[in-house]
Amino acid sequence: MSWEVVIGLEIHAQLTTNTKIFSGSSIAYGAEPNTQACPIDVGMPGMLPVLNEAVIGKSVMLGLALNAEIGRKSVFDRKNYFYPDLPKGYQTSQFNYPIVGKGTLEIEVDGVKKTIGVTRAHLEEDAGKSIHGAVPGQTGIDLNRAGTPLLEIVSEPDLSSAKEAVAYARKMHELVQYLGICDGNMQEGSFRVDSNVSVRRPGEPLGTRAELKNINSFRFIEKAIEFEIERQIELLESGGQVVQETRLYDSENDVTRSMRTKEEANDYRYFPCPDLLPVVITEETIEAISASMPELPDAKRARYVADFGLSDYDAGVLTGSRDMAEFFESVVEKTGGKDIKLCANWMITGFSGALNKDGLSVKDAPVTADMMAGMLNRISDNTISGKIAKQVFDAMWNGEGSADEIIESKGLKQITDTGAIEALVDEVLANNPSQVEAYKGGQEKMLGYFVGQIMKASGGQANPGQVNQILKAKLSD
Amino acid sequence: MHNLTIKQMSEKLHAGEITSVQLTQHYLDRISKYDAELNAYVTVTPELAIAMAEEADKMLASGEAGLLTGIPVAHKDIFCTDGVKTSCSSKMLDNFIAPYDAHVVTQLKKAGMPILGKTNMDEFAMGSSSESSYYGPTKNPWDHKAVPGGSSGGAAAVIAAGLAPMATGTDTGGSIRQPASFCGITGIKPTYGSVSRFGIVAYASSFDQAGPMTRSAEDSAWMLNAMAGFDERDSTSLQREAVDYAADLGQSLKGLKVGVPAEYFGEGLDADVEAVVRNAIAEVEKLGAEVVEVHLPNKDLAVPSYYVLAPAEASSNLSRFDGVRFGYRCENPKDLQDLYKRSRSEGFGAEVKRRIMVGAYALSAGYYDAYYLKAQKLRRMVRDDFTKAFESCDVIMGPVAPTPAFNIGEKTDDPTSMYLADLYTIPVNLAGLPGISVPAGFVNDRPVGLHIVGPYFSETKLLNIAHQYQQVTDWHTRMPAQYQ
Structure with a gap:
């Protein structure tokens, strides 16, 4: 019996702003650790977020490009969890009311077109990162990235092969760059693709999925998904069960490995962020953005x-x-x-x-x-x-x-002076009497030889049309 | 000097009869003399105060001075103050020195007000008695056996005892008005969004609002002028034209419609407190106001709603205190979990932990709808009560708290009875309305305040009513005998 593959993608596109989503810190890549982290980014007591308005237009633009519903009143929520690189103990994100709602993206694989559903796209802030090894025996925290504006674009589980998944990811990658809302740099993490992969027998409910994270090239995404599909099918066919977990792709050995198991669903205790007002988007704003779209x-x-x-x-x-x-x-x-x-x-x-x-x-x-x-x-x-x-x-x-x-x-200008070309033709014909005899004796292919010699003599600059014309005239004399 | 009104101080400073350094030193001397017993200050900053007073004297000399230039101020220890410890009266922040000023601190620095120090409070502003402070309870200057109220208990006590002429406070569920009532001073909580929250350590963001704590309504009006105004660093700060809060002082109260809600005089209200409040309302009537009965039928929903929503916000706001970047960190953590667990259980006090747990519970999956969303619904009902009431009156009057100041230790083992100390103030925070506490008399030698609540942006009206009342009464000028 055959297997059906079900894939959904979560894409984090870093928006091309100058500053962070809730503070004035720069988001330029590659700065010394913690040199682009102000008290707001560090989550210092009493600090408050102020929304960088630039993210609104960029998000709406994507929404329009996906023919999606635009959240007329989107709300920022707090996703609460503890992690050292999450300075406030919560990530500011959007939960119930995202800025972009349901939309679609058309892909083409092997000449076949398919419309993929986009569930939503919501704004959120990135976390910082933990650096292991920089300080012996300790973990360092770099908060430069904390607060970088991200648009998380979530697809429906409409993708049914690794090829389709990559076609969708590439299409989205092209789109965000066209719109100028994301630089698409996968090496620097500006465009990150997480794949949720599961398999099932046709007609059966969805299988347990594994999430593939942190893969920074389309080629590896395709290989990782292909490996993961094979792994899950083999596992199920040998009587095993797929565990819901996050897996990392090891490109050297072309396998995926378990990173962490979600034994229990995290309770993020989402609630509306009381420090930020809902974002209201008017019809006029949408029209203005629509008019400015490339x-x-x-x-x-x-x-x-x-x-x-x-x-x-x-x-x-x-x-x-x-x-x-x-x-x-x-x-x-x-x-x-x-x-x-x-x-x-x-x-x-x-x-x-x-x-x-x-x-x-x-x-x-x-x-x-x-x-x-x-x-x-x-x-x-x-x-x-x-x-x-x-x-x-x-x-x-x-x-x-x-x-x-x-x-x-x-001195590459083409020679078009008839006199100069005639002189060249005369010179070549004079230097090749036996070939001229042969031509006149019926070997017409010698014409190409003469043209080659003339062009060579002109340093390639003689006008080939004129050379042909003058040569033929002289030979028929 | 500490018996002068702010207006008198300001006149003397401008006339050169006193200097800011003299005035500031006078308060510093009183702090040295009295605060060991009172415990109203967490930190006193004499060098900073004198340096700022010298600057203020220069401003006065050069003619660049404003009304408040040279008049010292005490900040509640919840306002971040560049270079000075900001502890929120918690072990968690006992070592925390902010590298920035709260917006309010910046504003009062610009006004030329020397900083005397930082006042004691309930830990992270969670409490109604200032007993949950890591630095021990503040005593009520009127009776050292009594609490000063809370959470801005230190601020109320320094005004009552003459250890500062002006103080900043914050009010999340009554934390300016209730201690003002307990200590016999004037304190106003402005409309939510009037004063920037930037740099105020957050307790419950959708409720927190800063305001002045002073002797008289006139003093409060002057101070609010310096504190309020739009600040782009706080997204909930209101973008309005600048308001002169002292503009209406001097208006007649003739024709003023005072709503008296029957629900504010029901079960639980101390009979003597009721008498004081009714007398005060009668006094306002004599000034030309008309009393009408109004109803706030959902008053009893306010406390339960507040004690879901405020802890929910607090549980998230206080997550940043994790021992990683600032504040208290436990000794020798074994691993990350141990670092989190011990830093937080050792750094926070019992009431803070209680509210974090209540809040986290109310937000957790499966309980969110039943608690958080339900509480939001109640919040709207409470707000709608006020909207309806203000259709038939200009302001509402009633008690600030059901009792005068209670004794230290009396309610510490019974959080619920402590929470009920705020049953008249909390509805105002749920609705985001302005409210003021005005000294109105005494019960058993402990002060009692009159609570005046108005529609959004009615601060000038509230301040004028309080001011008119203070023209015909002297409760606000009285000081405890030992501090005179």
């Missing part, structure tokens, strides 16, 4: 196919990130939209390829949209050929200047 990836892809005539694949690559799409659109604009296909090809092969080779992001690319457009304009006006353009692009990437500067300094 074009979403799905809409952009559809537009590239319909308006620019690009293939689904090309549209997908060019909308892979908001930065890439904006770069591309800027190049199209700066080239006057004359040859969008040319722009797309150069973005995908030249620009994307170079980024991948050097491991750079669009923002760090040494070639700007202006420079790219400058080069493409020189191809369009026949100043350089496509082949020479590759040389120009590499030089721009190496920081040697703009396309025009490089063409000028390296």
